[in-house]
Amino acid sequence: MLMETHPNLSVCKLKHEKLASREVVASNSKMIEVVASMARGPVFLTGELLECLITFTNPMSHLSTSASSEMLAWASAQIHCQFHASESRVALPSQGNKQDVQAESDTVLIPSRGERGQCILDTPPKILFCDLRLDPGESKTYSYSEVVPSDGPPSFRGQAVKYVYKLTIGCQRVNSPIKLLRVPFRVLVLHGMSEPHFLQDEEVAPSNPFLDEEEGSSNRRDGSLLEKALDMLMATTSRRSPHLFNITNSRGKVAKFCIFKSVYRIGEDIIGTFTFSEGEIPCLQYSVSLQSEEEVNSMYQRKPAPPLSVTSHGRHLESCLHTASSHFSLPIPLNVTPGFSTDIITLRWRLHFEFVTSREPVESPTVLQNQSEVTIWTGADHVDVDTFSWDLPIKVLPTNPALAAYVSQFTGTNSINI
Template sequence: MIEVSAALLRGAVFLAGEPLECLVTLRNPLPPDATSASSEMLAWASAQIHCQFHASESRVALPPSEDSRHDVQAENETVFVPNRGERGHCILSTPPKILFCDLRLDPGESKTYSYCETLPVDGPPSFRGQAVKYVYKLTIGCQRVNSPIKLLRVPFRVLVLHGLKDYQCPQDEAVAPSNPFLEEEEGAKKDSRLADLATELLMAATSRRSLHLYNISNSRGKVGTFCIFKAVYKIGEDIVGTFNFSEGDIPCLQYLVSLQTEERIQEAFQHRRGQPVSYSTHARHQESCLHTSRTSFSLPIPLSSAPGFSTNIVSLKWRLHFEFVTSREASQRQVPPEGPPSEEASRWLGVEQMDVDTFSWDLPIKVLPTNPLLASSVSQVPGANSLTI
């Protein structure tokens, strides 16, 4: 018996184009005083990254799969298929890498191997929607002689930032003076530059602030104005907006703001023409605002959510969905009586019935990925797994 464990070194969230590093440890759990006949042997082990695509059959029409490989494996078969037994289609995979061949472990002995692979930049981000799912996994295959291959899978999450794949190292960096007292490998320098570039691109795109004013009105007149200071955000940020109802002609009784994603299947893959778009609500704020001049709201973008993206099958967009309830008649603001306070108590009562109108409005926004280390801090993906052979 051999215990195999795999653990990602830097959390379970990565940017496309970043290197993924994993330590694979194999251990013979028998005590060291066991006989030499208790040594364990493994023929080989390989590792590979793949992205699995799942689609709802009632919403997505896919062409027949060309993959005719069976999920059942013969004992003497040595072909490493990382997505064997998985649902859906494998749409992306890296070349397999051999970790070792002919490994022998004595009782109590363990060995650790390092696996490193750069994540492809042309793949989709991790996404779990109502109609489509993109799931990334690192699969490690191990086999004893004349035994079936055992698969160990480690799930992780991928964020895609457009523009990274077009990045080229500036020429002045190649001739810049370096610190002779610091030893840094060339690969580590490139990875650091990639992470720094991603941070710069995100900061440049999301730190620009400009006042966006929108007039809110219906068929009866102006209700108020809405103000937001930017339209591009990172996941994990808060969306802050303010309302000004003091200049409106129509009283607003209540408003609801929802942060939503719009999952749209591309027309060529729709199960039926004109099928509805799927919406998911991630945060909402509701407030009664009669006689309110100014008010505001703050909606957090969950770190576990996917940024906006588009593939040949599905597109994901973000929006703010507003719903307003307005009065059909102008209401009079109640104010306390003038003069010195009276000993007689007074009571103010709201109207029992009121004729109202309702209308909605959608404001598109753009949501980008964030620093993968920040997303890893709240990720529910364990980034490690183990099995016994």
């Protein structure tokens, strides 16, 4: 039996012409249940192996005693990434009036049929089977595996663009349209996995004395990419190098700020401290916001739309008058997209600070040492203030896909009746 990996899977005729002459048109009560499930979860790193179990079942009918065998001509699966751009923000190059002639045919496998935007990345389709017959109550499970392309963008739903990944399973009965089962999943991108300085770590890894040299070398080369990625993430985000900043305005020094590192994983807490006792200008209030900047690259900007979109993902607000020191902790949500860059957009991260300072000195309340009466201190009715802001860039990297799967909007499982 010859099976070709080709988008036009209707060429998988085999014995279908003979079968078609004998095939009885299925009634509405006949169907095959198809269930696809990603056992490890719906989040993957680029370059990682995606595995999915696809089960085909001919359910036993309890309403009819004339249950019969069901036949599928073929089934295949492939990964694809859909790209969608906001027409009000992004000006894409003209595609001309080219049309896909095959797109009008419902017997040609086009994984992105009916999807918004355009397919910018896909893997070759893999045929799961040809000519599958299932008796009543019988089911068969097939395993699909494919490496998530390492040259693609991460999953992202921004204000200007969207990148959405899906695993699409195409199934077809004889002389019937193709049915598509889609399982969406999330992709994280970790840059630097192929850099020489990281790959050299394998050469100094301890070897297994029970394997011969050639086999041991092969196992080290084929080691888990996920383990390498997690080691790289841990090494990169565990380095602590405190950064000190003097916060000043036009009138003088307000405070000293300390942050312990500038590179974080999604899911981590960003911790910073303020020392106001060293300031000359009274600070009444400060706020810190975790923000992402989505910038459309200049050649794709739609004028007069703003090229930069800012989204806040958390905020800490605190009153700090007469406070010697203070700190904040901002968690990075697990469902956000780490920083990345494509030809069209760049996503960056920053901490946005806002300070409210007094123009005049504010005397602190005094309490006499031997005072026995209760003293109530109230703030001034009117205070002349200045406000100013400051942005501190930070880097946000991915995390363990299994951890990100806990908050994923996807389940990694989907089903369809054919």
